[in-house]
Amino acid sequence: MxxxxxxxxxxxxxxxxxxxxxxxxxxxxxxxxxxxxxxxxxxxxxxxxxxxxxxxxxxxxxxxxxxxxxxxxxxxxxxxxxxxxxxxxxxxxxxxxxxxxxxxxxxxxxxxxxxxxxxxxxxxxxxxxxxxxxxxxxxxxxxxxxPSNLPFIKLDKERIITSTEALKLSEVPKHLIVIGGGVIGLELGQVYLRLGAQVSVVEYADRVIPGMDGALSKELTKVLKKQGMKFYTSHKVQSVEREGDSVKVAAENKKGEIVTLEGDYALVAVGRxxxxxxxxxxxxxxxxxxxxxxxxxxxxxxxxxxxxxxxxxxxxxxxxxxxxxxxxxxxxxxxxxxxxxDYNLIPGVVYTWPEVAGVGKTEEQLKTEGKEYKVGSFPFRALGRARASADTDGLVKILADKNTDEILGIHMIGARSADLIAEAVVAMEYRASAEDLARMSHAHPTFAEAIKEAALAATENRAIHV
Incomplete structure (x- = not known):
């Protein structure tokens, strides 16, 4: 042996x-x-x-x-x-x-x-x-x-599918119903949206990517709606039934009303x-x-x-x-x-476009903890590089301790955020203040300048380009 x-x-x-x-x-x-x-x-x-x-x-x-x-x-x-x-x-x-x-x-x-x-x-x-x-x-x-499932959903892996099957479909869905507005659902939903599918997202929580900072959720929803994705937040799925090549999803909204969506595929993306x-x-x-x-x-x-x-x-x-x-x-x-x-410094990323990323505490968490904080935010549309690349959707948001100026969280949505978040992790690993980050030179023109400007905004509202 x-x-x-x-x-x-x-x-x-x-x-x-x-x-x-x-x-x-x-x-x-x-x-x-x-x-x-x-x-x-x-x-x-x-x-x-x-x-x-x-x-x-x-x-x-x-x-x-x-x-x-x-x-x-x-x-x-x-x-x-x-x-x-x-x-x-x-x-x-x-x-x-x-x-x-x-x-x-x-x-x-x-x-x-x-x-x-x-x-x-x-x-x-x-x-x-x-x-x-x-x-x-x-x-x-x-x-x-x-992949997790809801107890009443029967996955046939043909029309009622998980992420595994969604990665190898033989056709672009006419109408893809995504159950779950988290990372997996939104990423795969955007893939087929771009390829011509109608995509509807049904989410139990009151917003998509509920574990991330609320500002990112709000901005991503706005951008994806602009791209054509439809959202049914605060909807509890009641049933998922297949009839031939058709799938019907019934969900209850906050008013107790039942909304029925009909498509040719339902992607169950309710976590793992x-x-x-x-x-x-x-x-x-x-x-x-x-x-x-x-x-x-x-x-x-x-x-x-x-x-x-x-x-x-x-x-x-x-x-x-x-x-x-x-x-x-x-x-x-x-x-x-x-x-x-330091588990607080493990970044989270959503690889939609624009990309979404965050590390540290969200504003919602700081409010729950009763922490005194200040906020600095900067929109991508104010960046020369973003305009040159036609990637103007998004923002960077920095949360810093109101008294010490130590960075508590950095959250961003925009082009290359999946890579930019590494700068945030490094800064927080070394317990940088917003002032520290604001005084570091960032090459121009780059998307990374949004981080410097957000740090400036968190430091006595000193952002230059807004």
Missing amino acids: SSFDVVVIGSGPGGYVSAIRCAQLGFKTAIIEKYSTLGGTCLNVGCIPSKALLASSHHVEEIAHFADHGIEVNGMKIDLAKMIDRKQAVVDQTCAGVKFLMDKNKIEVFEGVGSFENTTTINITKKDGSVEKIEAKNTIIATGSK RPYTQGLNIEKAGVKLTERGQIEVNEHLQTTVSNIYAIGDVVRGAMLAHKAEEEGVLVAEFLAGQKPHI
Whole structure:
């Protein structure tokens, strides 16, 4: 029986990054993946394929405005099948890259379902039914999450679908009904909106992306409405029924009225749930929380001292980069180091266009906490670079402590916000004040100037260009 210092179950961003860091630190490491490709949900049916389709469909949107730039394009044709093929090629290349990294770092890869026989013995059940046993001094559970569903919705994965099926449709929907106004629903909704679908979003909360700052939600709703997306916020879905190629979604509004939408596809995007199926964690003595998450302490150690868990399967935001940080933390903790993660500084991003990003406290959170704060905001439309690029939608909003001026949160919507948020994370990691950020030189003309101007606005209302 093979024996390892560390065995990682799951090869998503958290799992494979953790395995690499363990190997770098000198541990004999193995990784177990039940699918034939590495990379988990993120690389195979999540982050990477969705961004590939967003990129392709964004070109369609840009071409529609080429005439404004003096470029005439005639006879544009959308080939969805080729778009899907390109998406898959990107996925295949990315997953192959992970396999290369496993080989480079001498990490042994086992294909099959990993399950605990006891705290140190792991059974790997292969596709042919055979079982291989390995010994693990330490185990890191990184099995991720699966799409959630509402109990009364029957997913047929043909017309009533999850994000997985939405990434490989054979046709552009005539009317796509999206149940859930979060990240996944809005990103995939915008893909098909750009390709010609009518898109309606039904959201239980009173606004979309409810976990982000309210200013971002308001601005994104305005922009997406302008693009043609329809919203039904504060609507509770009552039923989803399929009749042939038609899907009917009934939802109740705040007045108690039932609104019925009819389309040819319904995308159920109501979040994700931790995935622990098949692990047999009870044999190892690992405990779950009431929410189905694996219970861990500050070192991401489970109730069993040599078993750890990271990523979507534990508490906190279900984000690939959060899982990566946790994977590194566990590896370094096992090596006797003292790593840390500031969960307040894990950024959240929505990859619509304009992109949406935020880090730190939202204004709603600060109000709830009774924190005294000040606000600086700056619109993208006031940027020379934004006007030159015809990307004038959006804003940057900075929240700072009223007394100390320390930055408490930075929230933005606009072109390249997914990249710009890194500046915000760096500033907050070093506990910068709004004044600090305001005095740092930003190249002109750039989108990043909006961050400097918002910092100026938070500092005695000193923004220059508004």
